[in-house]
Amino acid sequence: MTSVEPILEVRNLKKWFPVRSGLLSFMQEKKYVKAVDDVSFDVPRGGSIAIAGESGCGKTTLARTILRLIEPTSGSAYFEGVNISDLTREELRLLRLKMQIIFQNPFEVLDPRLTVETLVGEGLTIHKIEENEAELRRRVLAALENVRLMPAKDFARRYTHELSGGQLQRVAIARSLILEPKLIIADEPVSMLDASIRTEIMNLMEDLQEEHGLTYIFITHDLAQARYIADYIVIMYLGRLVETGPMEEVIMDPLHPYTKALVSNIPIPDPTHKRHRIMLPGETPTPIDLPPGCRFKPRCQEFGPQCKAEEPELVEVKPGRFVACYL
């Protein structure tokens, strides 16, 4: 995808969840929700990539499968050339220090009974990385300053209920940052926040990327947001990667019929700007019992005869632009 050496390579990753279909299921063919279905892409070192698509398209499952928070059905992810599937539990634990995940809702991950100081230092103590108390404190305060929670000493003493939503998300980022990760996977990190605070967090993450040489994977349903935070984009539909390429190119000139519809439907904060909107028939189905051929075909406005027969492969149609569509 780029000339830069990738930090993460995802290869033919699949996660199928079996569906229980009642008493008679043993007589029937087993059914699966194909949450992630044969997905491959590279993440360039020092870059930031957004994984976007509608709810239920498999974004979060993909991120969790990469980290092996859930085991893949098949396929693998390689971090700095090492196959994550081959790692032992202990190796996996060490790897997860380098690959941190930040969740949508900081309230769910941050224990309200602990001070910010304990919360931010937790990773270092649990993994016995820093056992000198004075040094631990110094690192916690530095991490708080890194995410601009200043005066750090003041914030260190507080509890979660004494912080705003934006401040909480910054605590969550500090908690990851203190472990000196190389890759951060952020699952809708700002979608719970108000516009003005959202921007503050996004700008902060951008600055931290430069300061610490981080690589990001952002998972988001909001393409407008994604545009400001990532240089590459992966578009998913029903578990499948349908298009990937440089962010601006994909947004300005989408090639896959689904991407075209998605981009055309994003609202614009300008009442004088009128655009043509591509309306898709029906709603996105669940990824069980998919029809043969391209899974977007039932809603596609452009399909041809070959779309019915076989699932299209992801191919490079222009330099750097990959699309899974026959047209």
Add this chain to the structure above:
Amino acid sequence: MAVLEVENLKTYYYLGKESVKAVDGVSFKIEAKETLGLAGESGCGKTTTAYSIMRLLPENGRIVQGTIRLGDEEITALSEEEIRYLRWRKASIIFQYAMNAFNPVLRIGAQIVEVIREKEGVSKEEARATVSDLFDEVGLEPKRQRDYPHEFSGGMLQRAIIAQSLACDPMLVIADEPVTALDVIVQNKILDLLRKLQEKYELAVLFITHDLSVVAENCHNVGIMYAGNLVEVGSAKAVFKHNLHPYTSKLIGAFPSVIGEKKRLQFIPGTPPNLLNPPAGCRFHPRCPYAQDICKEKEPMYREIKQGHYAKCHFAGELSFEVIE
């Protein structure tokens, strides 16, 4: 005559001896066939404004001042019984959480039939026929009246709620974050439907959302709220293109867009104030880059700066937002 006219509305929530000044002196009106979009960050008082109009406030909430005229009736002083008579018939509300709008163990059609029968005193058959027509109108197959809420997708539920909101032929529909939980493609289908129905039934619509892009594309007029105050009201074009209030300008500057040049987005330092004890003077002054001494002491008047374009800032009309950054 405007369908809805709200004058200097103050609604407070009481917590022991203290009060949360959730809506504090808000005035606006909405004409038939017109949509007013009410936008602002979480906790600024949008839902409280809506609940005041519907008279659906929780027990500790009270309208302490101001008037709300709906059609030819002043409703702040009406009894609970009188207001129950008006709900659905004159004004109805579409809630944010489609999932909670219907009772999960009853068929959707039956629930709408109940609303119609309670209000209009018609037979079951007549009410059922009305529901069939409404379903057809909102793009649902009439036979799906017999479905239970869990058999509907999010988009379908939102359609059923819209059908219900129209069941008794109201003149005002309040939509509180009607599409926030939906994906963009479904979102636009629902918004198109709302627009079509508004035209047909000449509805006045109060559209509440925190998403300025949705406001820009779907509302004739826009009101921006901050900390219980309405700080700016005007046509969508005026508010987005020639805004008068520093908060409006900052909020719009914080919104990402998929078109146009990609600039680093703005943010507003600090957080909205605690409404138990809001700052004196202008409530935005602790975060406002243009604040002067007067802003700390004197509350600005909400006044008409240009025809139909109102703002609540001491310096409205005198500031140029492009220059100072």
